[in-house]
Amino acid sequence: xxxxxxxxxxxxxxxxxxxxxxxxxxxxxxxxxxxxxxxxxxxxxxxxxxxxxxxxxxxxxxxxxxxxxxxxxxxxxxxxxxxxxxxxxxxxxxxxxxxxxxxxxxxxxxxxxxxxxxxxxxxxxxxxxxxxxxxxxxxxxxxxxxxxxxxxxxxxxxxxxxxxxxxxxxxxxxxxxxxxxxxxxxxxxxxxxxxxxxxxxxxxxxxxxxxxxxxxxxxxxxxxxxxxxxxxxxxxxxxxxxxxxxxxxxxxxxxxxxxxxxxxxxxxxxxxxxxxxxxxxxxxxxxxxxxxxxxxxxxxxxxxxxxxxxxxxxxxxxxxxxxxxxxxxxxxxxxxxxxxxxxxxxxxxxxxxxxxxxxxxxxxxxxxxxxxxxxxxxxxxxxxxx
Numbered sequence: 441x442x443x444x445x446x447x448x449x450x451x452x453x454x455x456x457x458x459x460x461x462x463x464x465x466x467x468x469x470x471x472x473x474x475x476x477x478x479x480x481x482x483x484x485x486x487x488x489x490x491x492x493x494x495x496x497x498x499x500x501x502x503x504x505x506x507x508x509x510x511x512x513x514x515x516x517x518x519x520x521x522x523x524x525x526x527x528x529x530x531x532x533x534x535x536x537x538x539x540x541x542x543x544x545x546x547x548x549x550x551x552x553x554x555x556x557x558x559x560x561x562x563x564x565x566x567x568x569x570x571x572x573x574x575x576x577x578x579x580x581x582x583x584x585x586x587x588x589x590x591x592x593x594x595x596x597x598x599x600x601x602x603x604x605x606x607x608x609x610x611x612x613x614x615x616x617x618x619x620x621x622x623x624x625x626x627x628x629x630x631x632x633x634x635x636x637x638x639x640x641x642x643x644x645x646x647x648x649x650x651x652x653x654x655x656x657x658x659x660x661x662x663x664x665x666x667x668x669x670x671x672x673x674x675x676x677x678x679x680x681x682x683x684x685x686x687x688x689x690x691x692x693x694x695x696x697x698x699x700x701x702x703x704x705x706x707x708x709x710x711x712x713x714x715x716x717x718x719x720x721x722x723x724x725x726x727x728x729x730x731x732x733x734x735x736x737x738x739x740x741x742x743x744x745x746x747x748x749x750x751x752x753x754x755x756x757x758x759x760x761x762x763x764x765x766x767x768x769x770x771x772x773x774x775x776x777x778x779x780x781x782x783x784x785x786x787x788x789x790x791x792x793x794x795x796x797x798x799x800x801x802x803x804x805x806x807x808x809x810x811x812x813x814x815x816x817x818x819x820x821x822x823x824x825x826x
Contacts, residue, residue: 450524451573452524452551452552452553452571452572452573453472453505453506453522453524453551455571455573456522456549456551456571456577457470457472457508459571459575459577459590460510460571460577460579460588463577463579463588463590464510464586464588466513467512467513468510468511468512468513468586469510469511470508470509470510470511471508471509471511472506472507472508473506473507473508473509473519502539502540502542502543502544503543504521504522504523504540504544504548505522505523505524506521506522506524507519507520507521507522508520508522510581510584510586511584512584512586514584516583516584517584518546518547518581518583518584519546519547520546520547520548520549520569520581521540521544521546521547521548521549522548522549522550522551523536523540523548523549523550523551524550524551524552525550525551525552526552526553527552527553527554528550528552528555528559529559530556530558530559530562533550533559533562533563533566533568534562534566536550537566537568547569547580547581548567548568548569549568549569549570549571549579550563550568550569550570550571551570551571551572552570552572552573553572553573553598554572554573554574554576554593554596554597554598555570555571555572555576556594556595556596557594560576560578563578564578572592573592574592574593574597575590575591575592575593576590576591576592576593577589577590577592603644603647603648603651604644604645604647604648605648606678607645607648607674607675607677607678607679608678608679608684610761610762610764611637611638611641612641612644612645612675612678613675613679613684613761613762613764614635614637614641614762614764615635615637615641615642615644615645615646616645616671616672616675617635617764617767617768617779617781617782618631618634618635618637618642619631619642619645619646619649619655619663619666619668619671620666620668620671620672620781621635621767621768621779621781621813621814622634622635622813622814623809623813623814623815624663624664624665624666625658625662625663625664625665626662626663627662627663628642628643628646628663631663635764635767646663649666649671649674652670652674653667654666654667654670654671654674655667655671668781668805668813669802669805669806672781672784672785672788672802673788675785676785676788676789676798679785679789680789681713681714681731681758681785681786681787681789681790681794682756682789682790682791684761685733685758685759685760685761686737686758686759687756687757687758687759688737688738688741688748688756688757688758689748689749689750689753689755689756690741690746690747690748690749690753690754690755690756690757691746691747691748691749691752691753691754691755692730692745692746692754692755693745693747694745695754696716696727696730696754696755699730699744699745699746699755700712700716700775702744702745703732703744703775703776704773704774704775706743706744708734708735708736708740708743709734709735709766710732710733710734710735710740710776711732711733711765711766711769711776711777711778711782712730712731712732712733712775712776712777712778713731713732713733713758713765713777713778713782713783713786714727714729714730714731714756714783714786714787714790714794715727715728715729715730715731715787715794715797716730716731716777717731717777717778717780717783718783718787718797718800718801718804719772719780719801719804719808719811728754729753729754729755729756729792730754730755730756731755731756731757731758731786731790732755732756732757732758733758733759733760733765733766733778734757734758734759735759735760735766736759737757737759738757741757764782765778765782766778767779768814770812779812780801780805780812781812783801784798784801784802784805785798786798787801
């Protein structure tokens with residue numbers, strides 16, 4: 441039965457019939473009475489010759505997908521109800537078997553592309569036969585007496601990568617930033633190379649945003665457009681500045697202007713974010729709480745005369761979740777600021793008036809896209825004037 445590619449439910453069922461036929465003793469026969477339509481098709485409960493084998497009013501989920509008949513040389517025969525599943529998790533077996541047995545008391549069999557060891561064991565415990573496209577097969581009847589068992593794969597040869605459901609984690613954040621920072625159109629591989637992000641990570645994030653209608657793709661996966669504001673708000677559902685990063689509340693004893701002057705002379709890697717990073721003309725109010733990403737966290741903060749405190753903090757020091765916070769930064773008046781997309785995410789997930797400042801920054805970005813979005817052929821990591 442084994443193939444080198446994923447196959448349809450109909451093909452799995454037909455391969456089952458072929459495998460059982462090849463394994464039957466001489467004089468035995470098997471035939472398919474009807475294929476009702478597969479687990480995704482219509483289940484009418486009407487089989488060969490139009491004879492109804494399931495009582496009227498039987499729930500759709502309790503009607504098997506197919507019916508096969510096995511005949512012995514002495515004339516005895518037995519019908520077997522077959523349920524076809526594209527994928528089957530062990531936890532789903534009791535419910536599936538229970539539903540089918542509401543209307544079908546004869547032997548049951550479950551067929552799937554692949555059935556793992558646990559699923560096969562659970563089916564045997566439930567008294568149900570099984571078959572998959574790799575050659576795993578167990579077919580057992582009492583009357584007429586018949587037992588066939590063969591072994592196939594113990595690992596899925598066609599694993600299906602589960603769709604991404606969350607933008608948590610460094611990889612998702614790096615990919616999201618790249619999708620918003622760079623101006624489309626671009627290919628997945630091209631964007632991965634430009635942003636130093638694994639292709640698979642970019643692909644999974646694009647797939648999530650595509651399912652949420654936040655990107656538009658052409659053929660061959662080319663990203664034609666990105667609704668970057670919506671994508672950033674979607675990221676903010678899973679990202680939080682003070683939780684995703686390692687953050688310390690600090691006191692800048694001489695105030696924020698003096699700290700910015702120190703940063704102009706600072707030789708280490710840093711990027712200012714939060715209220716201080718909002719461009720002129722888009723600020724909601726004068727900043728009262730500053731924030732900065734520092735590569736070495738509090739060790740670097742000491743060089744800037746930032747003192748850790750539990751009360752009266754006017755500055756936050758953040759050790760970044762990923763080095764992407766230092767990518768595509770902007771330089772204004774000699775100070776390095778985080779990319780606008782990073783600042784938006786930080787503000788939207790900050791306390792106080794942070795979300796309002798994030799909204800205002802998005803409004804500014806919509807009217808000044810050329811000021812922050814990276815065009816074709818631009819680099820990914822160096823600071824640039826704003």
